[in-house]
Amino acid sequence: MTDTNARRAALVPGSEGAAQGLDAHLVVDRGTFRLDVRLTAAPGDVVALLGPNGAGKTTALRALAGLVPLSDGHLRLDGTALERTAPEARPVGVVFQDYLLFPHLTALDNVAFGPRCQGFSKAEAREQAAGWLERMGLAAHAGAKPRRLSGGQAQRVAVARALATRPRLLLLDEPLAALDARTRLEVRAQLRRHLAEFEAVAVLVTHDPLDAMVLADRLVVIEDGRIVQEGAPADIARHPRTDYIAQLVGLNLYRGEADGHTVRLAAGPAITTTEELSGPVFVAFPPLAVTLFRDRPTGASARNLWRCEVSGLETHGDQIRADLTGELPLAADLTTAAAAELELAPGAAVWATVKATQTHAYPA
Amino acid sequence: MTRSVHRTRRTVQLAGAGAAALLALSACSSSSDSSTAKATPSGSASASASSKISGDLTVFAAASLKESFTTLGKEFEQAHPGTKVNFNFGGSDTLAATITSGAPADVFAAASPKTMAIVTDKKDAEGTPATFVRNQLEIATLPGNPDKITSLKDLTKSGLKVVLCDKTVPCGAAAQKALDASHLKLTPVSYEEDVKGALNKVVLKEADAAVVYKTDVEAAGGKVAGVEFPESSSAINDYPITLLKNAQNPAAAKEFIALVQSPEGQKVLGEAGFLKP
Amino acid sequence: MTPLDKSGAAAGPRPGRPRRRPVRAGRRGVPLPLLVPGLVALAFLLLPLLALLVRAPWATLPDQLTSSEVWAALRLSLLSATAATAVSLVLGVPLAWLLARTNFPGRGLVRALVTLPLVLPPVVGGVALLLALGRNGVVGQLLDSWFGITLPFTTTAVVIAEAFVAMPFLVISVEGTLRAADPRFEEAATTLGASRFTAFRRVTLPLIAPGIAAGSVLAWARALGEFGATITFAGNFPGRTQTMPLAVYLALQNDPDAAIALSLVLLAVSITVLAALRDRWLTGS
Numbered sequence: 001m002t003d004t005n006a007r008r009a010a011l012v013p014g015s016e017g018a019a020q021g022l023d024a025h026l027v028v029d030r031g032t033f034r035l036d037v038r039l040t041a042a043p044g045d046v047v048a049l050l051g052p053n054g055a056g057k058t059t060a061l062r063a064l065a066g067l068v069p070l071s072d073g074h075l076r077l078d079g080t081a082l083e084r085t086a087p088e089a090r091p092v093g094v095v096f097q098d099y100l101l102f103p104h105l106t107a108l109d110n111v112a113f114g115p116r117c118q119g120f121s122k123a124e125a126r127e128q129a130a131g132w133l134e135r136m137g138l139a140a141h142a143g144a145k146p147r148r149l150s151g152g153q154a155q156r157v158a159v160a161r162a163l164a165t166r167p168r169l170l171l172l173d174e175p176l177a178a179l180d181a182r183t184r185l186e187v188r189a190q191l192r193r194h195l196a197e198f199e200a201v202a203v204l205v206t207h208d209p210l211d212a213m214v215l216a217d218r219l220v221v222i223e224d225g226r227i228v229q230e231g232a233p234a235d236i237a238r239h240p241r242t243d244y245i246a247q248l249v250g251l252n253l254y255r256g257e258a259d260g261h262t263v264r265l266a267a268g269p270a271i272t273t274t275e276e277l278s279g280p281v282f283v284a285f286p287p288l289a290v291t292l293f294r295d296r297p298t299g300a301s302a303r304n305l306w307r308c309e310v311s312g313l314e315t316h317g318d319q320i321r322a323d324l325t326g327e328l329p330l331a332a333d334l335t336t337a338a339a340a341e342l343e344l345a346p347g348a349a350v351w352a353t354v355k356a357t358q359t360h361a362y363p364a
Numbered sequence: 365m366t367r368s369v370h371r372t373r374r375t376v377q378l379a380g381a382g383a384a385a386l387l388a389l390s391a392c393s394s395s396s397d398s399s400t401a402k403a404t405p406s407g408s409a410s411a412s413a414s415s416k417i418s419g420d421l422t423v424f425a426a427a428s429l430k431e432s433f434t435t436l437g438k439e440f441e442q443a444h445p446g447t448k449v450n451f452n453f454g455g456s457d458t459l460a461a462t463i464t465s466g467a468p469a470d471v472f473a474a475a476s477p478k479t480m481a482i483v484t485d486k487k488d489a490e491g492t493p494a495t496f497v498r499n500q501l502e503i504a505t506l507p508g509n510p511d512k513i514t515s516l517k518d519l520t521k522s523g524l525k526v527v528l529c530d531k532t533v534p535c536g537a538a539a540q541k542a543l544d545a546s547h548l549k550l551t552p553v554s555y556e557e558d559v560k561g562a563l564n565k566v567v568l569k570e571a572d573a574a575v576v577y578k579t580d581v582e583a584a585g586g587k588v589a590g591v592e593f594p595e596s597s598s599a600i601n602d603y604p605i606t607l608l609k610n611a612q613n614p615a616a617a618k619e620f621i622a623l624v625q626s627p628e629g630q631k632v633l634g635e636a637g638f639l640k641p
Numbered sequence: 642m643t644p645l646d647k648s649g650a651a652a653g654p655r656p657g658r659p660r661r662r663p664v665r666a667g668r669r670g671v672p673l674p675l676l677v678p679g680l681v682a683l684a685f686l687l688l689p690l691l692a693l694l695v696r697a698p699w700a701t702l703p704d705q706l707t708s709s710e711v712w713a714a715l716r717l718s719l720l721s722a723t724a725a726t727a728v729s730l731v732l733g734v735p736l737a738w739l740l741a742r743t744n745f746p747g748r749g750l751v752r753a754l755v756t757l758p759l760v761l762p763p764v765v766g767g768v769a770l771l772l773a774l775g776r777n778g779v780v781g782q783l784l785d786s787w788f789g790i791t792l793p794f795t796t797t798a799v800v801i802a803e804a805f806v807a808m809p810f811l812v813i814s815v816e817g818t819l820r821a822a823d824p825r826f827e828e829a830a831t832t833l834g835a836s837r838f839t840a841f842r843r844v845t846l847p848l849i850a851p852g853i854a855a856g857s858v859l860a861w862a863r864a865l866g867e868f869g870a871t872i873t874f875a876g877n878f879p880g881r882t883q884t885m886p887l888a889v890y891l892a893l894q895n896d897p898d899a900a901i902a903l904s905l906v907l908l909a910v911s912i913t914v915l916a917a918l919r920d921r922w923l924t925g926s
Contacts, residue, residue, distance in 0.1 A: 065832050067832070093833075096825065100825055102847075104847040113830070117834035455894065527876065530891050532891050532896075533894060553794035554794050555879075556872075561873070568771050570776050
């Protein structure tokens with residue numbers, strides 16, 4: 001625990017004792033499930049909580065918003081303790097997964113709701129709301145009821161509504177999950193711009209690594225109520241430390257004992273790498289780096305050559321993802337043409353090779 | 365063609381006559397029973413004559429008869445083992461309306477000739493109803509009569525909460541008759557739907573006084589105080605009783621009517637506050 | 642290596658969720674096991690009303706309805722039922738909210754108790770009201786001695802009796818709507834700085850308006866037809882406490898034709914009001 005804290009302190013310079021930003025230790029006990037997560041962030045940071053379903057991401061978000069009480073721990077925002085503050089008194093804005101725009105109010109009045117609650121007159125609140133909608137490019141839709149808005153528009157109204165309260169902490173719960181693929185691309189880019197402009201702390205919850213990596217400066221990966229890895233997106237993508245993350249970022253990941261250029265896996269064969277390491281390490285390589293052969297390739301070196309069997313095939317855009325079992329369980333990507341040529345089908349026996357230069361080993 | 369139709373009709377007539385004869389037979393036997401009972405109105409005699417009486421008997425009776433008829437019903441069941449007397453007590457008007465709508469009943473005892481007329485007008489009664497008791501109005505006041513009510517006129521004092529029965533029910537009509545006879549104008553707080561409703565308002569101390577029957581005051585025990593008033597003599601209610609045409613058990617019905625009219629029955633009714641006819 | 646590009650693909654295809662449920666199939670082919678009992682139910686409900694129309698004394702109807710007592714009773718019925726509905730709304734909606742949105746020990750019991758007036762014979766309800774609020778009642782005694790207020794035999798008593806039997810309908814209806822309504826809208830409102838009451842007033846109330854309207858109509862209808870509790874608690878005095886059901890009942894005692902005529906008036910007025918409300922409120926939005 002201690003070295004984790006030290007690393008976090010290093011990641012967020014000045015987070016300890018600094019008045020600005022978010023400093024939270026969220027503990028929520030719910031019978032069989034326990035969330036125990038430490039989060040720190042400086043103003044301007046965008047932190048993404050990434051994790052599988054049921055990992056506790058949304059619970060963490062609700063705890064930050066005050067919708068779920070903390071069983072233990074603390075929550076400080078810009079130096080102010082908030083753990084006992086009612087949700088309506090917290091300077092926290094939330095963009096809910098399905099937005100929860102009030103269906104009986106227009107887009108304008110949805111956005112004006114926050115300022116109204118903060119004591120602004122109806123006219124003032126509406127003026128502010130109009131400004132936010134303008135910034136979101138939604139001025140033309142100010143009078144529309146939520147059900148008349150497209151998914152992307154509704155999402156932007158939800159962001160505007162959350163920002164209109166001028167929060168010091170902006171929480172976004174799966175902000176893009178409700179959108180279809182085409183809208184998602186566009187809205188993601190807009191959201192990235194708005195988050196970049198946002199001067200306080202933003203925390204977003206997502207199970208989509210692409211969203212997390214595009215939107216966030218820092219990823220916090222939660223599994224089963226605990227942080228399993230955190231860091232810059234590129235770092236995590238390159239050095240996954242759990243199967244879940246490796247799968248998320250599309251890498252084959254193995255844990256083993258390195259001895260020079262060879263990593264001996266706990267159960268199974270060895271992998272030759274370019275890095276020279278010793279001790280416990282991770283080895284990762286992308287599925288695209290795997291080459292498959294129907295017959296044992298002649299002339300190829302015996303290094304990184306494994307006998308496998310196809311257990312499943314899946315179309316992935318213009319690629320085919322082959323899941324292999326055998327000497328080394330792995331995922332391989334190949335073109336549709338190549339798959340046809342190899343006559344791949346579940347149960348087919350294949351040979352898989354990976355060049356040492358395509359692998360990446362790092363200390364565990 | 366004509367012949368066969370004629371013959372069919374005759375057959376029906378014959379069958380009808382047969383049924384009528386059967387009915388007449390049973391009626392004869394039962395009427396002889398009741399005449400025996402009438403002739404020798406002692407308990408033992410009626411008991412000996414009652415050996416043929418059995419089965420369920422349904423009596424529709426005015427609400428004010430509840431206590432005394434319940435007692436008589438038990439006596440009847442004891443005197444005639446195997447019988448069961450079912451009572452339906454209610455407002456005489458409601459009962460009359462249900463009888464004319466075809467409700468199955470053997471005996472109807474009403475609280476006024478007017479309500480009985482509803483049944484006789486529809487030819488639902490068998491024979492002529494007989495008056496078996498009379499009921500006199502009385503003022504029911506709070507226990508101890510705190511408002512010192514001694515006459516009908518006292519009820520018109522302002523500030524006094526008086527309830528009357530609605531004019532559509534016998535006790536209300538009688539009260540109105542008494543008020544009219546003494547040229548009094550009384551504005552009650554409520555016209556209750558039946559006499560028990562009126563009495564209960566005083567029992568619950570929601571009203572200071574009610575004009576009800578003497579029998580109701582008796583039945584309420586110490587919960588109300590009764591005040592007799594002279595004008596009540598102008599509004600004495602006759603209670604008629606009759607066997608009904610649709611009676612399922614006419615034998616038992618006649619026997620019950622006889623019991624009500626017997627000295628024994630009159631004693632029970634007298635204890636409840638009823639006057640002899 | 643370009644992990645970012647690949648990671649997107651590696652995340653797996655998003656399940657292809659259909660955008661909308663398929664358009665509802667045509668109404669043709671109503672299943673017989675639904676159609677037959679449904680029609681029987683309709684006939685069962687309408688037959689008594691039909692009988693009322695068939696047996697109505699149409700020839701003497703105008704004469705029957707000229708008496709001022711009829712119109713006084715009708716006016717009182719409409720006024721008191723509306724007032725009872727208003728009372729039920731003001732007190733019942735908050736109660737429904739408490740039952741639906743808060744957690745307190747014995748909530749299940751409280752919910753059962755709230756529905757008690759539904760199963761209580763109305764006359765018993767009237768007696769209970771007398772014992773509670775009558776001149777000699779548990780609370781009524783105090784009202785009398787402190788403020789000189791006695792409730793029985795007043796129009797207020799009519800409203801109280803009607804509200805007593807009608808409010809459960811409203812509470813149950815509104816509570817059901819509240820339970821069905823997404824409580825996260827209230828959460829969203831609180832994250833925007835709204836207190837719980839503001840969230841209720843500005844978000845929940847508009848959201849459950851259809852349920853409140855439906856509950857009000859139920860309560861109003863129940864109040865309009867109320868008889869037992871009213872006659873027991875408020876008595877029967879023309880113009881003050883004699884509502885239409887009381888007038889009908891008493892008319893039935895010696896003049897069934899008048900009773901039918903009065904029933905027709907009550908029926909016509911209720912149907913008109915309910916139809917108007919349905920058009921304006923229930924099918925709105």
